[in-house]
Amino acid sequence: MGCNTSKTKTPAANAASNGADEFYALATTERHPVAQKLLEEWVRFVDAQARRNAGDSTAARAYETTRLKEVWANTVNHPVTHRSVDYVGKMFLEYIKEDLSHRGWGGNFDYKVAGVVTQGFLKANATIDTALSDIPEEVTWEIKIHYDSLGVS
Structure with missing residues (x-):
C-alpha cells in the first residue's frame, strides 16, 4: 500500500481541499491515532x-537534533486496521499538497504502509522546497509511525 505523488507551487484543486479537510477531521474529530501522530509531526x-x-536559523537545527524519526501511535483506545492507516496516508497527501500550496512551498512526497497481522507502520517522507523565491531551498522530512493493528484489512 502507499502512494507517490509530487507537488509544484500551484494552487490546490477543490478535490485536494476535500481530502485535506478529511485528513484534518481524521486527526482531530475522529482522533485516528496514526493521523494524530502524523499531523503532530508535520x-x-x-x-x-x-x-x-x-x-531563526537555530529553529531548524534544534528541530533536527531533538525529533525522533520513528514513533509509536497509541492505538489502545482506538484500534486501527492497515486499510484505515492507508486511507490516512492518502488523505495526508491531499493535506500536505494544500498546506504547501498555501505557504508558497512545493515538493515531492510519498508514503507507504506495511505490516504483519497485528502490527504495522506508515512511513511518510517529503523533499520540500521552502524557498519563497525562485532559488530552491530544499529540506527533507521523514517519519515512520508504528502502530498495533486489529489484524484485519
Whole structure:
C-alpha cells in the first residue's frame, strides 16, 4: 500500500481541499491515532521551517537534533486496521499538497504502509522546497509511525 505523488507551487484543486479537510477531521474529530501522530509531526516540521525562513536559523537545527524519526501511535483506545492507516496516508497527501500550496512551498512526497497481522507502520517522507523565491531551498522530512493493528484489512 502507499502512494507517490509530487507537488509544484500551484494552487490546490477543490478535490485536494476535500481530502485535506478529511485528513484534518481524521486527526482531530475522529482522533485516528496514526493521523494524530502524523499531523503532530508535520506541524512540528512546518513550524521549524517557517521560523527558519523568518530568520531563526537555530529553529531548524534544534528541530533536527531533538525529533525522533520513528514513533509509536497509541492505538489502545482506538484500534486501527492497515486499510484505515492507508486511507490516512492518502488523505495526508491531499493535506500536505494544500498546506504547501498555501505557504508558497512545493515538493515531492510519498508514503507507504506495511505490516504483519497485528502490527504495522506508515512511513511518510517529503523533499520540500521552502524557498519563497525562485532559488530552491530544499529540506527533507521523514517519519515512520508504528502502530498495533486489529489484524484485519
